[in-house]
Amino acid sequence: xxxxxxxxxxxxxxHGISGPRKYAIAVILxxxxxxxxxxxxxxxxxxxxxxxxxxxSEVPYEKxxxxxxxxxxxxxxxxxxxxxxxxxxxxxxxxxxxxDTNGDxxxxxxxxxxxxxxxxRDVDSNFNGKADQYRWMAxxxxxxxLDRDExxxxxxxxxxxxxxxxxxxxNAIRDADPERFASLLASPRELQSIGVxxxxxxxxxxxxxRAASGFKRFADSQTAIAPATRWIQFAASAxxxxxxxxxxxxxxxxxxxxxxxxxxxxxESGQMMVGTLxxxxxxxxxxxxxxxxxPGDPIAQTSGTFFTPGEMAAANMAGAGxxxxxxxxxxxxxxxxxxxxxxxxxxSDIARLxxxxxxxxxxxxxxxxxxxxRDLWIRQLVDTVSVAVQSNQYPAGLDRLKSFAAxxxxxxxxxRAYTEFTIIGTEYxxxxxxxxxxxxxxxxxxxxxxxxxxxxxxxxxxxxxKLQLALSKEFEDKESEALKLYRDVATQFPGTEAAKKAAxxxxxxxxxxxxxxxxxATLDGKAFKLSALRGRPxxxxxxxxxxxxxxxxMKLLKVLQTRYKRTGIQIIGVNIDSSRNSVRDFLRxxxxxxxxxxxxxxxxxxxxxxxxxxxxxxxxxxxDQRGRMVQHNVRAAELDDExxxxxxxxxx
Numbered sequence: 001x002x003x004x005x006x007x008x009x010x011x012x013x014x015h016g017i018s019g020p021r022k023y024a025i026a027v028i029l030x031x032x033x034x035x036x037x038x039x040x041x042x043x044x045x046x047x048x049x050x051x052x053x054x055x056x057s058e059v060p061y062e063k064x065x066x067x068x069x070x071x072x073x074x075x076x077x078x079x080x081x082x083x084x085x086x087x088x089x090x091x092x093x094x095x096x097x098x099x100d101t102n103g104d105x106x107x108x109x110x111x112x113x114x115x116x117x118x119x120x121r122d123v124d125s126n127f128n129g130k131a132d133q134y135r136w137m138a139x140x141x142x143x144x145x146l147d148r149d150e151x152x153x154x155x156x157x158x159x160x161x162x163x164x165x166x167x168x169x170x171n172a173i174r175d176a177d178p179e180r181f182a183s184l185l186a187s188p189r190e191l192q193s194i195g196v197x198x199x200x201x202x203x204x205x206x207x208x209x210r211a212a213s214g215f216k217r218f219a220d221s222q223t224a225i226a227p228a229t230r231w232i233q234f235a236a237s238a239x240x241x242x243x244x245x246x247x248x249x250x251x252x253x254x255x256x257x258x259x260x261x262x263x264x265x266x267x268e269s270g271q272m273m274v275g276t277l278x279x280x281x282x283x284x285x286x287x288x289x290x291x292x293x294x295p296g297d298p299i300a301q302t303s304g305t306f307f308t309p310g311e312m313a314a315a316n317m318a319g320a321g322x323x324x325x326x327x328x329x330x331x332x333x334x335x336x337x338x339x340x341x342x343x344x345x346x347x348s349d350i351a352r353l354x355x356x357x358x359x360x361x362x363x364x365x366x367x368x369x370x371x372x373x374r375d376l377w378i379r380q381l382v383d384t385v386s387v388a389v390q391s392n393q394y395p396a397g398l399d400r401l402k403s404f405a406a407x408x409x410x411x412x413x414x415x416r417a418y419t420e421f422t423i424i425g426t427e428y429x430x431x432x433x434x435x436x437x438x439x440x441x442x443x444x445x446x447x448x449x450x451x452x453x454x455x456x457x458x459x460x461x462x463x464x465x466k467l468q469l470a471l472s473k474e475f476e477d478k479e480s481e482a483l484k485l486y487r488d489v490a491t492q493f494p495g496t497e498a499a500k501k502a503a504x505x506x507x508x509x510x511x512x513x514x515x516x517x518x519x520x521a522t523l524d525g526k527a528f529k530l531s532a533l534r535g536r537p538x539x540x541x542x543x544x545x546x547x548x549x550x551x552x553x554m555k556l557l558k559v560l561q562t563r564y565k566r567t568g569i570q571i572i573g574v575n576i577d578s579s580r581n582s583v584r585d586f587l588r589x590x591x592x593x594x595x596x597x598x599x600x601x602x603x604x605x606x607x608x609x610x611x612x613x614x615x616x617x618x619x620x621x622x623x624d625q626r627g628r629m630v631q632h633n634v635r636a637a638e639l640d641d642e643x644x645x646x647x648x649x650x651x652x
Contacts, residue, residue, distance in 0.1 A: 046072035049087045049096055054112055055152050056134045056145075058171070059120045060588060061112035062095055084109075102127055114139065114588075133158075139584050144282075145183075154183055162277050162284040163234035163581055166261035169274060169290065170231040176219040182212050186278055186285035194280055195244060195251030204287050211289045224270050224292045225263065232262040232269070232545065233582035235602075239279070254279040261290070262546070269546065291342055327367060333360050347393075354394035358385055362404075375415060382419050386426045398427055417452075417459035424448045446472055463489050463498035470505065471615050474633070483509045486613065497605055505613025508621075511629040520608045523575070523583060523596040534627050536568040537646055539639065542619040544577045544603070545586045550618040553636045554592060560640060561593065567647045570594070576609050576617065578602035622646065 050064050050072065064072060071090035077083060077099055084099035084107060097111035097118070108124035110131070119140035123133035130150040136143040143164050145154035160168070165184055172180035188205040196204060236259040244251050256277040263270050273291040277284045337357045344350045361381045368374035385401055388394035401423050408416040424445070431441040449465040456462050466489045473482035486509065489502035507516075518530040518540065530538065541557060543550035557571055571594040575583050583598055599606050603617070612621070612632070622630040622642055634642055 043074050043076070043085050044098075046070070046074055046087055049074060049085065049098065052096075052098075052110065054110075054120055054134075055122050055131050056120070056154075059112065059136070060114055060140050061119055062089075062093075062114045064089065064095065139588075141581060153179065155179075157183060157283050159282040160284060162236070162239075162256055162259065162279075163579060165277060165284050165286065166234045166259065166272075166274050167231040169286065170225060170229065170261055170263050170272070172215075173219050173222065173225045173290075173292075174227060174229050176216065178212070178215050178219075181215045181219075184286050185212055186280060186287055190280045190285065191278075194253055194278070195249050196253065197250060198248035200248035207288050208286075211286070214289060218289055222292050224265075224272070226265050229263050229265040229270075232264050233577065233579040235260040235262060235578050236277075256284075289342065327364070330360050330364050330367070350393045351395065354385070354388045354397065355400075358394075358397070358400060378415055379418065382422050386422050389426050390429045392433065395430075398423070398430060401426065413456070414459065417456040417461050420456075421452060421459070421461035421465065424452060442472075458492075460493065460496065460498075463493040463496060463502070467498055467502060467505075467615070470502070474509075479509050497610075500610045501613050501615070503613070504610045505615070508612040508614075508632045511612075511632055513628055515627045516623060516629045517627070518574075518597075518608070518611055520574075520597050520599050520611075523580065523587075523598040528572075528595070528597055530572075530623065531627060533570050533572075535625055536570050537564075537625055537643065538623040539569065539571045539643075540574055540621040540623065541571060542574045542576060542609070542614050542617055542621075544575060544617055545582050546577070547617040551590075553618050553620065554590075556636050556639070558593070560643060563640075564643055564647060567643075569643065569647075572597060574608050574614075576603045576606055576614070 046064075047069055050069055054061065068090065072095065073088045073090075074085050075088065077086055077097065082099045082101050083103070083105070084097065086094060086098075087096040089095055093116045094113050096113065097109070098107045099109040099111070100107055101109055104127060106127065106129060108127050110122040111118050112120045117138040119136065119138050121135050121137070122131035123135065124131050125133050128150075131152075132147045132150050134143075134145045134147065134154065141164050142159055142161055144157065144159035146156045146158055147153060148155050168180065168184055171177075172184070185208045186204070187208070188201065191201055191204055236256045239254055239256045242249065242253050242255065257275075259274040259277050261272045261274050263272065270292070274286065275288050275290065276286075278287060279285075334357065337353055337360065341350065341353045341357070344353055358381060361377055361384070365374055365377045365381065368377055381404070382401065385394065385397040389397040389401075401419065405416060405419045405423060408419065427448075428441065428445045431444065432438070446469065449469050453462045453465045453469070466485050470482040470485035470489075473479070473485065483506055486502040486506040490499045490506060493499045493502075516530070518528075520528050522528050530540075539557065539560075541550075541553060543553070561569065561571055573592060573594055573596040575596055575598045577583050577598070578601070580598055580600070583596070587596065597608055599608050601607065601609070603609055603615070609615075618636070620634050620636060620639060621632050622634055622639070624630050624646055630646060631642055
């Protein structure tokens with residue numbers, strides 16, 4: 001009993017088993033005293049082994065209950081260098097592993113599995129009977145946390161992805177946990193380790209210090225993230241590099257700018273501007289407090305750090321104005337306004353601060369000493385004012401944008417196109433918010449897009465305008481007009497993402513009765529070709545985890561899969577999320593009995609979406625047994641009839 005307790009007591013303690021329950025497990029283990037080679041303690045029963053839980057919460061692993069526990073088997077680990085036990089389900093799936101890796105006859109590795117894959121482990125790296133490292137792996141992610149004082153809380157991250165940082169951030173705000181937040185912040189020493197020095201180091205260090213000290217007040221005062229909130233996904237454009245020849249850098253730095261965390265609270269979606277994430281070795285770190293939007297509201301913004309004009313602009317854009325001191329003064333003022341905006345509560349104060357911010361940026365536009373720098377400030381003005389208008393934080397901003405656009409001259413055609421196209425989108429949101437007549441707003445919007453395309457025929461934004469116009473024609477069942485617009489974009493703007501999308505949409509509209517193919521990868525990374533399913537009817541269901549109608553379609557698709565099982569029908573899910581992890585999380589909680597395809601890029605850039613130019617979700621396509629397109633956009637309610645016609649035709 002003494003030898004058994006040597007490893008059982010600390011094991012039970014750190015895995016949440018205490019008091020009578022701890023001793024009950026010890027008795028069970030003793031009663032099944034089977035000597036394991038190299039580890040002179042008894043093999044535990046399946047009941048005892050499965051009662052242990054990971055030290056960290058929010059770990060995905062397979063749980064067994066009821067009569068299924070009795071069907072599980074405990075076996076010795078079959079490794080020459082380890083001793084211990086493994087627990088298997090009745091079908092042979094590996095569930096748990098408890099190992100002594102250093103030969104001291106005490107367990108120092110507790111491993112948890114899901115679907116036969118190890119997703120998490122507690123590690124006792126100093127072999128004192130207490131876990132001091134926690135690792136997620138496989139489908140659970142790549143986090144690796146260190147716990148120096150062995151109290152069950154992660155003090156430092158050895159490895160963590162940018163996506164997982166935003167997940168941890170949401171959870172830290174949810175729990176109002178400053179220590180959890182602090183572990184995500186870049187320290188001055190870490191910033192120095194990647195080559196940040198001088199004024200840039202001071203600026204970033206000051207910002208992280210303010211973030212650490214202000215987190216508790218921020219978490220306690222915000223209302224967007226609640227106890228029931230769960231992280232959904234990470235969103236950002238591709239990370240960028242700021243090179244070592246930039247001021248106050250001795251090495252290349254890799255960072256995300258304007259990263260966003262999506263979350264959900266009891267069915268209400270929300271989003272949070274995380275801002276800048278910088279890569280430090282195998283980890284990604286925050287440098288500032290986030291900015292929250294209430295559930296259902298448009299996203300707020302943070303100031304820039306590396307790639308966006310903001311408080312670091314004077315360092316990154318030396319000579320941004322004819323008088324560097326005045327430019328720095330204006331940049332400092334921007335930082336002050338941004339700080340005030342993050343704390344402001346009254347609508348009138350927020351509107352006033354947004355107006356003041358726009359005033360400062362317009363002064364920076366005037367002061368810029370080169371066309372490139374002027375263009376950067378103009379785009380920031382347009383973007384930030386547009387977001388403020390759409391979030392109802394600066395209602396007068398729309399008129400300001402229109403007035404600013406009117407001042408742009410003939411030499412500013414590209415900027416004018418960018419500005420006016422942004423104005424159309426901004427006003428469309430504003431009209432939908434204030435007007436109840438949706439049809440009237442839609443008519444105005446389409447007229448505005450047509451007028452824009454006529455006035456700026458060669459602008460890149462015209463490609464987007466024509467894509468929107470073509471999509472509206474699809475909704476009106478005017479496919480010949482939509483097809484012409486798609487072909488115009490594909491021909492006029494070769495090499496652009498818009499052209500790829502337009503070419504795919506044209507291919508889809510022109511596909512009825514023709515043999516089609518779809519190529520890509522499954523969620524697990526396996527190659528997929530639609531042509532491999534010839535001989536069976538196929539339903540392609542384009543969906544995303546944020547698309548509620550898509551989830552309703554899934555219920556019907558399950559029914560149809562059962563109803564037409566004898567026909568050999570194949571349902572293929574084509575997921576268009578931006579994050580692979582968000583898809584996996586959804587499917588873990590809501591499994592689907594068909595193959596899922598996934599490739600990075602989301603609705604805008606995923607190769608799976610581009611191949612058929614899919615722009616809206618859900619989109620359902622029906623392909624016959626010979627690989628020919630039957631319907632390229634069938635409604636879920638009509639799918640039963642369409643499949644019925646297809647299989648009855650085959651019988652005849």
